[in-house]
Amino acid sequence: MAIQKIKQSVYSIGAKHWDRRLFDELIPLPDGTSYNSYLVEGSDKTALIDTVDPETLDILFENLENHGVLKIDYIIVNHAEQDHSGGIPTVLSKYPESKVVTNEKCKSMLIDLLKIPDEKFMVIKDEETLSLGDKTLQFLLTPWVHWPETMVTYLQDDRILFSCDFLGSHYVSSELFVTDEAKVYNSAKRYYAEIMMPFRKMIIKHLDKLESINIDMIAPSHGQIYDNPEMILDAYKDWTSDNVKNEVVIPYISMHGSTKKMVEYLVSALIKRGIKVKPFNLTVTDIGELAIELVDAATIVIGSPTVLTGPHPAVASAAFLANMIKPKARFATVIGSYGWAGKLVERIAGMIGNLKVELLPPVMVKGFPKENDFRALDELADAILEKHKSLDI
Numbered sequence: 220m221a222i223q224k225i226k227q228s229v230y231s232i233g234a235k236h237w238d239r240r241l242f243d244e245l246i247p248l249p250d251g252t253s254y255n256s257y258l259v260e261g262s263d264k265t266a267l268i269d270t271v272d273p274e275t276l277d278i279l280f281e282n283l284e285n286h287g288v289l290k291i292d293y294i295i296v297n298h299a300e301q302d303h304s305g306g307i308p309t310v311l312s313k314y315p316e317s318k319v320v321t322n323e324k325c326k327s328m329l330i331d332l333l334k335i336p337d338e339k340f341m342v343i344k345d346e347e348t349l350s351l352g353d354k355t356l357q358f359l360l361t362p363w364v365h366w367p368e369t370m371v372t373y374l375q376d377d378r379i380l381f382s383c384d385f386l387g388s389h390y391v392s393s394e395l396f397v398t399d400e401a402k403v404y405n406s407a408k409r410y411y412a413e414i415m416m417p418f419r420k421m422i423i424k425h426l427d428k429l430e431s432i433n434i435d436m437i438a439p440s441h442g443q444i445y446d447n448p449e450m451i452l453d454a455y456k457d458w459t460s461d462n463v464k465n466e467v468v469i470p471y472i473s474m475h476g477s478t479k480k481m482v483e484y485l486v487s488a489l490i491k492r493g494i495k496v497k498p499f500n501l502t503v504t505d506i507g508e509l510a511i512e513l514v515d516a517a518t519i520v521i522g523s524p525t526v527l528t529g530p531h532p533a534v535a536s537a538a539f540l541a542n543m544i545k546p547k548a549r550f551a552t553v554i555g556s557y558g559w560a561g562k563l564v565e566r567i568a569g570m571i572g573n574l575k576v577e578l579l580p581p582v583m584v585k586g587f588p589k590e591n592d593f594r595a596l597d598e599l600a601d602a603i604l605e606k607h608k609s610l611d612i
Contacts, residue, residue: 222282225397225436225444226377228260228354232267232282234275235391242389247507251325255440257381258283261351262400264292266320268381269440270306279306280313290314293349295356296321298369299328299382303440306392310332317526320349321358325368340488348375358385361385363421365414380433383388384414386451387439397443400450407451407513408443411458412510416544419533426455462551463517465612467559467603469498470541471511471522471533477556477587478522485520485554486592488600494607506540511534513546517612518603519576521567529566529596538570545573550606552599556586564600575609579603603611 223231233256240248253563254271256279263290271279291314296304299321307329311317318341321329326340345360357373364385372381388406395405410522415422429452437452445451454536467489473479482498489496497512519541523534530538542552552575564581579602582595 225257225379225395225438228287229374229377229379230258230260230477231395231438232256232258232279232286232289233269234278235393236272236275237362237391240367240418246283246389249505249507249598250389252389252441253391255438255442256306258286258288259351259354259356261303261354263350263352265290266293266295266349266356267310267317268295269293269303269354269383270294270310272302272546273305273309276306278446279307280536282585291317292351293318293320293411294328295372295381296325297372297381297440298366299325299332299365300384303383303406304329311335311339313385322358322368322370322454324362325370328366328368358520361425361428363418364425365418371432373432373589376400380429380432380434380437380448381440382437383440385422385439386437386445386455386457387578388442390442393442393456395444396446397450400447403443404450404454405580407454408458408514409511410441411572412544413507416458416514416546416595419545419547422531423459426452426459456487458514461547463547463612464495465493465607466497466516466517467495467514467518467520468509468512468548469520469522470504470537471498471500472501472524472532472533473522473525474524474531477584478554479523480593481554481582481584481588481596482522484588485596485600488597492600492604494604501537506537507536509545511543513544513548516546516548516578517607517610518550519546519548521551521564523553523555523567525561527553527560527565528563530555530563534567535570538567542571542573548574548576549610550579551576552604553581554583554596555581556584556588557587561568577606579606605611
């Protein structure tokens with residue numbers, strides 16, 4: 220894999236994983252991903268910023284060898300998760316003079332995860348700097364983006380922010396810098412929705428912290444480098460804001476057609492009222508696509524048949540996902556069907572306790588929906604419209 224020059228004496232030296240399609244055994248990767256490791260060569264010292272997933276270590280070492288790297292003084296660790304840190308033990312074995320530079324909390328996690336000896340660490344504090352000679356690194360702690368130990372590294376002389384997972388995207392390309400902003404925007408929004416959204420309030424604080432430094436480039440550990448940093452910073456400010464849009468998301472399952480008919484009718488009713496709506500049949504849904512739509516939606520409508528008095532397992536999984544990533548939706552409700560009895564609505568409501576939403580009246584149908592059931596769906600559409608109008612969206 221080719222080494223790519225970012226600026227004088229600054230290189231992208233990591234690995235591109237073109238065909239990876241699942242991350243953490245959970246997150247679909249339609250565009251693959253990259254594990255971006257960066258080499259900064261100062262006049263006195265050399266720093267390697269983050270490593271790569273252990274599966275691609277051969278690529279990292281091939282790049283280091285081809286670049287003629289004989290000595291690494293510092294291994295900067297922005298985040299302890301193994302897709303960035305997993306290569307550290309092998310790098311230390313190849314470059315035993317290296318010091319692992321990170322914060323106290325990350326050090327503790329690296330000892331637990333990778334058994335790195337205590338004496339190999341150099342611990343830094345928030346806003347502390349490290350000189351490489353003619354280049355200076357500054358470290359900014361950004362806890363809970365998205366683990367408790369995360370930080371970013373700022374190369375002061377070249378105004379490059381090495382942001383690790385923060386502001387990244389699961390997107391792989393042969394081009395070093397972002398050229399297709401629309402494509403990368405969508406990939407970055409998926410990444411934010413799946414990984415960063417639960418920590419929205421903390422991210423707002425860290426975005427404010429970045430306002431104090433001049434940034435010409437943002438070099439994340441997944442995806443391309445932003446040489447127009449305002450593109451991703453402005454996107455994050457929008458996604459993390461409290462603003463919602465005139466949108467409804469409907470994740471649903473239908474076993475025998477009743478719930479599907481209800482969803483189709485509600486979708487049509489919402490469209491007639493000028494509301495953007497996106498249904499997701501959970502039997503075929505990419506959960507990343509669902510997560511993206513949850514970023515901005517004002518209302519979530521969960522559709523399910525009753526299975527043994529509760530929701531369909533796929534619906535329960537989607538409710539668990541929404542509760543985990545904590546979108547900023549303002550309203551939620553349930554529509555669905557039952558054969559004889561059940562507590563579907565109560566159980567779904569109990570699964571989404573993390574959502575700060577107003578629960579709208581549900582529409583539950585015995586058997587196949589009838590004329591009065593469709594009237595109830597129209598009334599629900601009217602209620603959603605009024606709620607959205609109350610938010611001036």
